[in-house]
Amino acid sequence: MTGDLIYHNLHIYLFASLFLLGCGLLGVMYRRTLIGMLISMELIMNAAGLNLVALASFSAQGNAYGIAFTLFIMGIAAAEAAIALGIIITVFRRFGHIEGGQIREMKG
């Protein structure tokens, strides 16, 4: 296999994950509702996983740690989505909307 192929280049993976991270950051800052922020958080998690796998598979020996920790990130993302669903349901019951900027009190 020649080394000139476009997908044998580490930078392209790093830039893709950088773009995903940028989209996620922009969404977390810009979105109005909590669900939009949750979707952007998932984008950030994906960027982290892609970065780990790219750096691990281009490193000196083929170690499985990058893939293992990406699987851990997937588990954390699943747990985060479950918690966020619970929080969104609670917030919607209490306030009647899910706008992040309008929630000003946190009484139980």
Add this chain to the structure above:
Amino acid sequence: MTPGEWIFIAVMATTLAGALAAVLSGSLVYALFGLVTAMFGVAGIYIYLNAPFLAMMQILIYVGAISILIAFAIMLAGPMYLRPREWTTPKKFVAALAVVLFSLLVLVGIIMGSFRAASGVRPLTVTTEELGRVFLDKLTLPFEAISLLIVVSIIGAIMLALFSKGEK
């Protein structure tokens, strides 16, 4: 260019377009579809990185579980016609864009400075057997901790949804 490279470019474009749609679309349902597209694209990138097991797990967990959960959250949070659009003020968009662009520039500088020698190397293959050995030999404690985290978070989500006081 080889056909593999064209397919790689298509997968990459799918990922980036999905991410843009997930962030910039005005409706949450379209944003969710953009997220699913980006997830499929990232699964394709994992295949190009010689990690097919991870690509399968990506489709199973993200596309199969997390996006369904987000779809439930969208459906449970009131009817669509009562909800405001996702757009906020243009000023906030410009401010967020400026912050993101600045941080991305810093990151590009770091990456271009640090990993200059790493191009042109073929990605290495990790077999599933090797992965399972790493999970159960070396990373046993994080593995169990993640299991505990998922159990605790699911029980916590159920408690939150069951016992929260409603006040409409």
